[in-house]
Amino acid sequence: MTLRVEPRVPLQLSYAVLGRPSNIAYDTERNEAVLFQLKWQHNAVVDTRARRSAARNLITEGARWIRSVGDWLDRHGVHELGQRAGLAFRPGIHVEMFVLARYEAGFPGVLEKDERATWADWAHLLRTLWDVRRSSPKEIAQRLRADASRAQTSHEDESFFMPLGDLTIAFNPPVEPWERC
Numbered sequence: 258m259t260l261r262v263e264p265r266v267p268l269q270l271s272y273a274v275l276g277r278p279s280n281i282a283y284d285t286e287r288n289e290a291v292l293f294q295l296k297w298q299h300n301a302v303v304d305t306r307a308r309r310s311a312a313r314n315l316i317t318e319g320a321r322w323i324r325s326v327g328d329w330l331d332r333h334g335v336h337e338l339g340q341r342a343g344l345a346f347r348p349g350i351h352v353e354m355f356v357l358a359r360y361e362a363g364f365p366g367v368l369e370k371d372e373r374a375t376w377a378d379w380a381h382l383l384r385t386l387w388d389v390r391r392s393s394p395k396e397i398a399q400r401l402r403a404d405a406s407r408a409q410t411s412h413e414d415e416s417f418f419m420p421l422g423d424l425t426i427a428f429n430p431p432v433e434p435w436e437r438c
Contacts, residue, residue, distance in 0.1 A: 279357075282394065283344050289351045289394040290335070290344075294322045294374075297359040319356035320371040326354065327373060353398045357382060377401045 279295040296315050330338065330352070339346035354374035370376050375398040377385075385400050392400070420426075 281338070281342050281344070283339075283342075283346070284394055287351075287393040287395075288347045288349060289353065290339070290346065291353045291355055291394040291398075292326060293355050293357055294319065294326075295357050295359075315356075315358055316370055319374065319376065322356065323354060323371045323374045351395055353394050355382070355398070355401075375401050376405065381405075 280293045282291045282293070284290070296319060335350055335352055336346055338352075339350075356370075356374050356376045358376070358378045381401065381404065385397055385404070389397060389400055
């Protein structure tokens, strides 16, 4: 696989930057491109509130990027993107979008992710690239999605309640109590 990576290509319409992929990789052999958006949020594993906030921010900002880049591509086309990046895309190119988080991209039960892109954390992407070195960007996206789906379904039922005298304690609730209102 031959990849050519170009950094930060601005996508503008009416003088406003709609979206800016952090990087573009082009597999010249398979005629597939990947647009990467890097989201380096802070690690919030210990604090549940901070974790949910980080999840909302990641998913909201990622969805905004996916929407704006998708709209831009619908208006201008993939070949205009290639031209701005200095890449000569061949006809029939396949484009993937990846939203990459620094620490974690899987936040089940917080918000629905825009499935037009593949969501992964940096370590998961690196491990997948190592495991499937000769795969195309499309195959890498499929592997990342399958891994994430397997991980999510294996942890769906971790929320449970435990009575403690007259009090019931909820462990790992699917939503914060104040979010039910």
